[in-house]
Amino acid sequence: MDAPRGDAPGAASPKERPDDRLDSWKEIAAYLGRGITTAQRWEQEEALPIKRLPHTKKGSVFAFKSELDAWRAAREQPGPLREKIDAEAPSTLSQIPVARPLPGSRFGSRLLVASLGFAGLTVAVVGLTARIHRAATSATGFDAPIVPRQFANDAAIEAAPSLSPDGSQVVYHWLRDGVADLYIKPIGGGQARQLTDAHKSPARASGYPKWSPKGDLIAFLRAEGEQIQGLYLISPNGEPARRLTSMAGIGLSWTPDGRSLAFIDRNSSGDPFSIFQISIATGERRRLTTPPRGTFGDTLCAFSPDGRRLAVVRFGSRYESDLYVMSMNAAEKGLERLTIDSEGIEGLDWTPDGHVIVFGTHRGLWKISASPGERPHPLVIAGMEGGARHPSFSRPTAGRPARLVYQWRTRDVNIWRWDAVHTGPDTIKKVPGSAWYEDFPAISPDGRRIAFASNRTGANEIWIAGADGSDQKQVTFQNGPVVTSPQWSPDGERLVFSSQVGGNRDIYIINADGSKSARLTWEPSEEEEPSWSRDGRWIYFQSDRTGIGQIWKVPPEGGSAVRVTAGEASQGFESSDGQLLYFVRGMDVPGLWSVPTAGGTETFVVADVRQAFWGIADAGIYFIVSAPHLSPGGPTIRFFSFSSKTVSTLARVPAEPSNLSPGFSVSRDGRTVLWTQAESLQDDLMLIDPWRQ
Known part of the structure; x- marks a missing residue:
């Protein structure tokens, strides 16, 4: 890890030119219109003027726009740099904070319900505060900023929009109080009209609509059971919906003639997702793609305007995806890869001329030529701090250019704390953080520090702080890969965590001061959710190297891994005496089990424990129960006593814990509990009218 570099003598203080300052790698990269990795490489290789002030509230990295402008102008001039510019590697998206599925998550009805609003979550919607980044002039080769207008925003979640073919209306799903329905709203103004009524259907979630090319039908999904969606068709006038088939994913796309739909499904639970x-x-189905075994599969798709090609989002693992294009001509088999960024893509559509694909990520909208060999470029849009999802184009008509609508998303996830020794209003309070994600908290063995993950710098990294949130310091500097799940060693000197460096997650270890980082696992499978044995001789982790998620262990010095559980298992934590390993089965199987650390029978321990929201103390298990039928008054912290084998309720938490970025930790003495909670959730619809190529 490189030591921070000081500023040159006479450098301006960040307080001297506040309007000219960019305060993070994320802001600097967005201003330059490139990825964070590219900006950091430019600093190292081409003297990009970056300044550092370690551990200030504004962050350790900053830059002045005027200096960046001067550097960029000089860089654009012909001269010795030209050869390097021409040979520059493609801009990468690897620094975009990834939309992180929950560990072990699958694209099923649980994902549909979660995506439609994190069922049961109390949503605090904040006002739109989009900040416009000034883009470079056309003389530098950068696009001028696009200023969208807010199309739909109220005290609910509006998501997954689809424009009618003529661009006059938008259909989208609208979520409030855990119930999602479809609504249609005219572009020219007026009230939204409800199209479906979940209260009249066994399913309480309808979403992901797609308007047919002829405008006479809308296809949409309806949650029907565990990991099952029904694919339905409905007229825009609200006639009864017709069920077409079942499916396991969320991606939909109409063929341009309106005679068929592409959708996501799989033949069995162990197969990758494929496009059908x-x-x-007639309801006749045929398979279009066959992803390799061991991959997560194809999750999103979009037909080109002429129907000759299909854009495909393929996940190599649960956490990384790339964009491909395939020909619909049977004689031209195979997929052509467009991106090499292993980034989380959240929706896509073709521009009306069929030459460009626009796709959404957590750092906004990006575009790429549909011809291989090009590189993606960001659309410079006001409000780049938020993510963009589900872009949808209308067709241009006589006198009316094409329009683009998309879902604009912001999230602020924070760590909350419950203190058993306190009474009154301070018993439950928020741990100070940032306006971005703080998740995966872990209390140190002595209870004096916490470790957590945060994307405040533009990349997910591990941080540590005092137990009250003070003195926050960054520990890892991986600058892009998804870094999660830190856990302290028994002596508090080291941290173990998981990181997605090469496309799949592996286990890493690092000193708590940020020195001596080492990789412990090297399998092509997913390794995640690590923890330490009480004696510090082993590190437990979940691995799917056998085809299912099981708990394994490896020495902290590295070496051969040993399988611990026979059945599906995740999140293993040892008891205080080191005799038992406690674990859960997965997101879809509530409950807690144990197995002797020396080997033996796996035994059920207690019900209602949910993955990612439980922890072990010396005296028992602490966990949060939030399901309405189990905790009708709201989410509660509960305690399972090892001695009495009973469950008691300890406290009520202010809102549903964050399913978006989960996390839970309890101190060994049981006096402090930490969990993650979404503070500001905003999903609104934005309109770019007109769309110009």
């Missing part, structure tokens, strides 16, 4: 095509008239 179904006839609207």
Whole structure:
């Protein structure tokens, strides 16, 4: 890890030119219109003027726009740098904070319900405060900023929009109080009209609509059971919906002739997700893609305007995806890869001319040529702090250019704390953080420090702080890969965590001061959710190297891993005496189990424990129960006593814990509990009218 570099003598203080200052790698990269990795490489290789003030509230990295402008102008001039510029590697998206599925998550009805609003979550919607980044002039080769207008925003979540073919209306799903329905709203103004009524259906979630090319039908999904969605068709006038088939994913796309739909499904639970095509008239299905075994599969798709090509989002693992294009001509088999960024793509559509694909990420909208060999570029849009999802184009008509609508998303996830020894209003309070994500908290063995993950710098990294949130310091500097799940060693000197460096997650170890980082696992499978044995001789982790998630262990010095559990298992934590390992089965199987650390029978311990929201103390298990039928008055912290084998309720938490970025930790003495909670959630619809190529 490089030591921070000081500023040159006479450098301006960040307080001298506040309007000219960019306060993070994320802001600097967005201003330059490139990825964070590219900006950092430019600093190292081409003297990009970056300044550092370690551990200030504004962050340790900053830059002045005027100096960046001067550097960029000089860089654009012909001269010795030209050869390096021409040979520059493609801009990467690897620094975009990834939309992180929960560990072990699958694209099923649970994902549909969660995506439609994190069922049961109390949503605090904040006002739109989009900040416009000044872009470079056309003389530098950068696009001028696009200023969208807010199309739909109220005290609910509006998501997954789809424009009618003529661009006059938008259909989208609208979520409030855990119930999602479809609504149609005219572009020219007026009230939104409800299209479906979840209260009249066994399913309480309808979403991900797609308007047909002829405008006479809307396809959408309806949650029907565990990991099952129904694919339905409905007229825009609200006639009864017709069920077409079942499916396991969320991606939909109409063929341009409106006669069939592409959708996501798989033949069995162990197969990768694939793209299928179904006839609207006959219901006949055929398979379009066959992802390799061991991959997560194809999750999103979009037909080109002429129907000759299909854009495909393929996940190599649960956490990384890339964009591909395939020909619909049977004689031209295979997929052509467009991106090499292993980034989380959240929706896509073709521009009306069929030459460019626009896709959403957690750092806004990006575009790329549909011809291989090009590189992606960000759309410079006001409000780049938020993510963009589900872009949808209308067709241009006589006198009316094309329009683009998309979902604009912001999130602020924070760590909350419950103190058993306190009474009154300070018993439950928020741990100071940032306006971004703080998640995966872990209390140190002595209870004096916490470790957590945060994306405040533009990349997910591990941080440590005092137990009250003071003296926050960054520990890892991986600058892009998803870094999660830190856990302290028994002596408090080291941290173990998982990181997605090469496309799949592996286990890493690092000193708590940020020195001596080492990789412990090297399998092509997913290794995550690590923890330490009480004696510090082993590190437990979940691995799916056998085809299912099981708990394994490896020495902290590295070496061969040993399988611990026989059945599916995750999140293993040792008891205080080191005799038992406690674990959960997965997101879809509530409950807690144990197995002797020396080997033996796996035994059920207690019900209602949910993955990612439990922890072990010396005296028992602490966990949060939030399901309405189990905790009708709201989410509660509960305690399972090892001695009495009973469960008691300790406290009520202010809101539903964050399913978006989960986390839970309890001190060994049981006096402090930490968990993650979403503070500011905003999903609104934005309109770019007109769209110009």
